[in-house]
Amino acid sequence: MTGRHKFISKAFCMFMNMDKMVGKDFEKGLANMKALVEATS
Numbered sequence: 114m115t116g117r118h119k120f121i122s123k124a125f126c127m128f129m130n131m132d133k134m135v136g137k138d139f140e141k142g143l144a145n146m147k148a149l150v151e152a153t154s
Contacts, residue, residue: 118126
């Protein structure tokens, strides 16, 4: 995001496509973290 945005438009842009952009990678990272924690416990 570039340019000047007011708070409402910043918040809207941040959450508008966030799940589509990083959702799969986020879930994969959480699964990897869970496996690592469970392996060391």
